């Protein structure tokens with residue numbers, strides 16, 4: 001009995017803490033909703049700020065946007081050793097010639113990375129990367145350690161590189177290298193927005209009023225001296241989000257005077273956005289951490305899904321196959337797909353892929 005009680009107490013302590021931090025965070029987000037401290041506390045001099053973003057380029061692909069009307073510059077956050085993932089992306093959703101031929105637009109896919117930490121095998125790896133660059137010419141590598149805690153440095157790389165080498169891209173996307181992107185759906189969505197001349201766009205899977213994690217054993221542990229407030233500003237999941245060209249420039253400008261030691265890159269993006277006066281908007285078919293269910297009715301509307309590696313080629317074939325359009329066409333098809341999506345997405349427990357709302361849009 002005593003033993004059970006102590007286990008319960010320990011668990012309760014955990015839950016309690018978790019619940020309390022969310023209550024605090026939501027109250028902050030929805031009652032106070034002022035992130036003035038960001039401008040005040042996180043501003044640094046341009047010299048200080050540039051220390052986070054002045055690593056020399058080891059590999060670059062400077063001219064890939066030149067003289068082209070680029071609809072979308074798509075940055076994939078990769079790491080030096082992830083050859084297989086890059087190859088899978090190039091031969092599926094990141095195949096630029098396929099996109100150009102089938103969709104009639106220019107999308108440029110670029111892989112961003114640092115260098116592998118530790119000396120062991122680094123030379124050989126760099127040699128392989130040079131070869132890959134000679135074959136594909138789509139790598140951008142800076143001389144910083146490619147680690148989890150340097151993801152914000154990778155974020156800065158993307159915005160700095162865009163500012164210098166592709167400022168005319170109409171949209172910029174940042175995505176993980178284990179994300180599946182339904183590029184045809186994405187391109188149609190962005191073409192619509194482009195026709196409406198949309199500005200101030202930041203779209204993805206939005207986290208609102210997320211509390212900083214204060215448990216030391218968590219991957220996302222946030223020390224008080226790095227972020228002392230009870231709520232993060234709104235931000236989109238880093239798995240995949242899109243900004244319009246004007247926002248890309250504003251974020252770049254804001255980053256020139258911010259302390260980038262906050263190592264959670266998605267949250268840092270939220271910090272830049274506050275300083276730039278931009279707020280994120282939700283799109284139900286951008287996923288967060290979650291993997292979406294496999295079904296043609298889902299593929300019809302999906303934009304991103306997270307956590308794919310071995311199944312990217314399968315998913316690509318399935319997601320752009322002719323079956324997808326036929327299954328959802330006509331009134332009956334629409335009703336059928338709504339029913340299927342309700343079954344797949346409207347679950348009573350939290351699944352972290354698309355929300356139930358996606359069944360009705």
Ligand SMILES: *[C@@H]1O[C@H](CO)[C@@H](O)[C@H](O)[C@H]1NC(C)=O
Nearest residue numbers: 034035036039274275276277
């Ligand atoms: C921070 O400063 C920027 C630029 O001066 C401004 O546009 C923005 O609204 C400010 N944000 C807050 C929360 O005060």
Ligand SMILES: *[C@@H]1O[C@H](CO)[C@@H](O)[C@H](O)[C@H]1NC(C)=O
Nearest residue numbers: 090091092095096097098101
């Ligand atoms: C990319 O698409 C083109 C045109 O559809 C195709 O010919 C080519 O084989 C594809 N590339 C890869 C690496 O799959």
Ligand SMILES: *[C@@H]1O[C@H](CO)[C@@H](O)[C@H](O)[C@H]1NC(C)=O
Nearest residue numbers: 143144145146147149150153
């Ligand atoms: C980030 O990269 C820099 C430059 O290589 C390195 O000095 C630093 O230790 C790295 N930080 C982390 C947390 O890995």
Ligand SMILES: *[C@@H]1O[C@H](CO)[C@@H](O)[C@H](O)[C@H]1NC(C)=O
Nearest residue numbers: 044048225226227259261262
């Ligand atoms: C940036 O923030 C860190 C804490 O996260 C702090 O240690 C550092 O001194 C700050 N840098 C500047 C220049 O204020």
